Amino acid sequence: MKLPVKRCKHCQSILYTSKxxxxxxxxxxxxLTEIDSKGKIYSxxxxxxAPKQFADQTPYYIILVHLDQGLRVTGRFNGNQVEINTPVELEEIKDRAYFFKATTA
Ligand SMILES: [Zn+2]
Known part of the structure; x- marks a missing residue:
């Protein structure tokens, strides 16, 4: 799944959509554009x-993903086995949150 981002028309930098x-x-x-969402768990x-609206989902993981495209994004991890450098990609966007899953590549 592609990750929505903004790209600067002037210098081509890739930015969060909130910029x-x-x-x-x-x-x-x-x-607005989209980039490949493959990356690795950085932290x-x-x-x-959890906050009240997520209390029924604990325990869960928040991961910092270093994308192959250079950007670092935070998201939730759909899975139970988390390790630094695990290859991941975006699986879904729910309530403006990014949910990543582990990949085998
Ligand atoms: Zn720029």
């Missing part, structure tokens, strides 16, 4: 005490 200005050249000419944390 309104390029963090490299400050241009506001950004376009993670296990959530035991």
């Amino acid at each position: 309104y200005h390029c963090t490299s050249c400050y241009s506001d000419e950004l376009e 993670y944390t296990k959530i035991h005490a």
Whole structure:
């Protein structure tokens, strides 16, 4: 599954969709696009005490993914075995949260 991002028309930097200005050249000419979501787990944390709306889902993992395209994004991990450097890719976007799954590549 592709990951939605913004790309700077001026310098081609890849940015989070929440950005309104390029963090490299400050241009506001950004376009919505999608990039490959494959990456590796860079860091993670296990959530035991969650906000009320997620309390019934504990324990769950929040992971920081270093995408092959260079960007680092945070998301949830659909699975129970988390290790640094595990290859992952985006599986779904739910309530504006990214859910990643492990891949075998
Ligand atoms: Zn730029």
